[in-house]
Amino acid sequence: MNTTTAEQASAPVTEDALRSVLLAGERPSRPGPVLTSLTFGWRALLKIKHVPEQLVDVTMFPIMFTLMFTYLFGGALAGSTQEYLQFLLPGILVQANVMITMNTGITLNTDIQKGVFDRFRSLPVWRPSPLVGALLGDVMRYSIGSAIVITLGLVLGFRPEGGAVGVVLSVALLLVFSFCLSWLWTMLSLILRTPNSVAGVSMMVMFPLTFVSNIFVDPKTMPGWMQAVVEVNPISHLATVVRGLMHGSVPAGEIGWVLVSSVLLLAVFGPITMVLYRNKK
Amino acid sequence: MGKLAIETRGLKKSFGKTHAVAGVDLAVSAGGVYGVLGPNGAGKTTTIRMLATLLRPDAGEAQVLGYDVVRDARAVQSRVGLTGQFASVDEDLTGVENLLLLARLLGYSRRRGRERAADLLDAFGLAEAADRPVKKYSGGMRRRIDIAASLVVTPELIFLDEPTTGLDPRSRNQVWEIVRGMVAEGATVLLTTQYLDEADQLADRIAVIDHGKVIAEGSSGELKASVGAGSLHVRLRAPEQRAEAERVLAGVLEVPAEPSADPAALSARISDPERVARALAELSRSGIDVTEFALGQPSLDEVFLTLTGHAAEEDAA
Numbered sequence A: 001m002n003t004t005t006a007e008q009a010s011a012p013v014t015e016d017a018l019r020s021v022l023l024a025g026e027r028p029s030r031p032g033p034v035l036t037s038l039t040f041g042w043r044a045l046l047k048i049k050h051v052p053e054q055l056v057d058v059t060m061f062p063i064m065f066t067l068m069f070t071y072l073f074g075g076a077l078a079g080s081t082q083e084y085l086q087f088l089l090p091g092i093l094v095q096a097n098v099m100i101t102m103n104t105g106i107t108l109n110t111d112i113q114k115g116v117f118d119r120f121r122s123l124p125v126w127r128p129s130p131l132v133g134a135l136l137g138d139v140m141r142y143s144i145g146s147a148i149v150i151t152l153g154l155v156l157g158f159r160p161e162g163g164a165v166g167v168v169l170s171v172a173l174l175l176v177f178s179f180c181l182s183w184l185w186t187m188l189s190l191i192l193r194t195p196n197s198v199a200g201v202s203m204m205v206m207f208p209l210t211f212v213s214n215i216f217v218d219p220k221t222m223p224g225w226m227q228a229v230v231e232v233n234p235i236s237h238l239a240t241v242v243r244g245l246m247h248g249s250v251p252a253g254e255i256g257w258v259l260v261s262s263v264l265l266l267a268v269f270g271p272i273t274m275v276l277y278r279n280k281k
Numbered sequence B: 001m002g003k004l005a006i007e008t009r010g011l012k013k014s015f016g017k018t019h020a021v022a023g024v025d026l027a028v029s030a031g032g033v034y035g036v037l038g039p040n041g042a043g044k045t046t047t048i049r050m051l052a053t054l055l056r057p058d059a060g061e062a063q064v065l066g067y068d069v070v071r072d073a074r075a076v077q078s079r080v081g082l083t084g085q086f087a088s089v090d091e092d093l094t095g096v097e098n099l100l101l102l103a104r105l106l107g108y109s110r111r112r113g114r115e116r117a118a119d120l121l122d123a124f125g126l127a128e129a130a131d132r133p134v135k136k137y138s139g140g141m142r143r144r145i146d147i148a149a150s151l152v153v154t155p156e157l158i159f160l161d162e163p164t165t166g167l168d169p170r171s172r173n174q175v176w177e178i179v180r181g182m183v184a185e186g187a188t189v190l191l192t193t194q195y196l197d198e199a200d201q202l203a204d205r206i207a208v209i210d211h212g213k214v215i216a217e218g219s220s221g222e223l224k225a226s227v228g229a230g231s232l233h234v235r236l237r238a239p240e241q242r243a244e245a246e247r248v249l250a251g252v253l254e255v256p257a258e259p260s261a262d263p264a265a266l267s268a269r270i271s272d273p274e275r276v277a278r279a280l281a282e283l284s285r286s287g288i289d290v291t292e293f294a295l296g297q298p299s300l301d302e303v304f305l306t307l308t309g310h311a312a313e314e315d316a317a
Helices: A004-011 A015-022 A033-050 A052-078 A079-115 A116-121 A129-156 A164-193 A195-211 A224-232 A236-245 A252-279 B044-051 B073-075 B093-105 B109-124 B139-149 B171-185 B196-202 B220-225 B239-253 B274-285 B301-310
Strands: B004-015 B019-028 B032-037 B059-064 B078-081 B157-161 B189-191 B205-210 B214-217 B230-236 B257-259 B265-270 B290-298
Touching: A004 A033, A015 B109, A015 B171, A033 A052, A033 B093, A052 A079, A052 A129, A079 A116, A079 A129, A079 A164, A079 A195, A079 A236, A116 A129, A116 A236, A129 A164, A129 A252, A164 A195, A164 A236, A164 A252, A224 A236, A236 A252, B004 B044, B004 B189, B019 B044, B019 B205, B019 B214, B032 B044, B032 B171, B032 B196, B044 B059, B044 B078, B044 B189, B078 B139, B093 B109, B093 B139, B109 B139, B139 B171, B171 B189, B171 B196, B189 B196, B196 B301, B205 B220, B214 B220, B214 B301, B220 B301, B230 B239, B230 B274, B239 B257, B239 B265, B239 B274, B274 B290
Parallel strands: B032 B189, B032 B205, B078 B157, B157 B189
Antiparallel strands: B004 B019, B004 B059, B205 B214, B230 B265, B230 B290, B257 B265
């Protein structure tokens, strides 16, 4: 678009209009934390609307991974692709959601670079609300990603014995875990300088975290030390729970494990993020 | 002198070994434009960020509209507006969405927020661009939406951090008009700039900052007076008389006259404007014809050079 025509199309600033907006000195009362967080969530949704291509990580990646792993390894690992799909799909769902959490950090870092966050920080609103709102907006992304993986799985022949209830419960638990894990990335994005470095470091954490787990294979064939790592990796517990719920069993102990690790993630990285956020240069 | 809008004492901020702000004392009275002038890296933005509660000072105190920027940050936040290099708007969102977002965050209902956003867009000549993403705006429109975003709730004090950097002259004039309009309505504007003519045009008082310190403060006239009364420029009919004219001028003005690039012209910095008339009379008496003469106030560039020993546009980093 030609800037000159855009400039001319816009009416000049008129003194009277300026006076009237300045004199309309309305001072509404300060909104509460829930409303401001939801408003920031609305912003995140608007960004999805305006820049839908940012959804590539929640759409293409899960599709790619499901297809690749099912057909590359299915036969070798479980005897048939159908067998493997029953085992893999809940795992891929976990991996997809955990990968999507990275986006939070990258988006936040971009906001900081562009100066948008300074305006938010200078507003008299509940301090964590821009972050909480962004994470609430991400819930939309997790939901889209999950819906895509599950639909694709069903098309390919995934049959969850746990039925709709099991599937919905496992997605709900994934949303909780993802929301809590996101605070790790918000913390990183306040420490690192550029969105690229945030993406780089996130990948470095993400790959071992998702692969050294029971998402893709049963850890029985791994060396002992690696089994120990898989055993303490919260992603393994999450995958076990999602697998269990989808296939009709309720692994209560494991659910407790996942909830405790969620709370721990939030309790550690949430406050660190807020301190960094307050003291950001 | 009225109430103070901003008062700082010994404000300091360091980043590692860099003393970005090394003890700034400011007293800005309410109403009008206060200019903070300095080259890149002088500490202007860091100072504003502390005043706007975005950065915690290492030492010193700052009161904005009577509230301490650290202890009463909320009170400050709800009374000031920010525009500039920082505090920008979301480029992915449209103009109206950006303003509505801020209106909602500041407590407007959805309906009143929409009305407020529409009024602001109208006032800033952006009504037609309301539904376009801000990243498609031209530089001037972008600066106007930035300013509009800081006025969603009318602030008592507005920080404008280099509001015209990178703008074409027409857009720059529009921003200046907006600043004058806001001041006419009783707002206080703190403006940072590295453009001397911008400070000269807009600011009632100016603080010159260099290396994190205020090195001079006063009205534009006072600052200019501090480096002398200005210069006399003279152009002669006959270039060959220049050497003689130089002698005559130096004798009356008691300062050296310097030849200009123009072979028929010369100029002299003067300390006392009274002597100018006598100098011109003396030239005429010596049979030297003058075709042009001008008495110029010193520019802020000269002020800056005199105060800091280096030019304003030079990067201090």
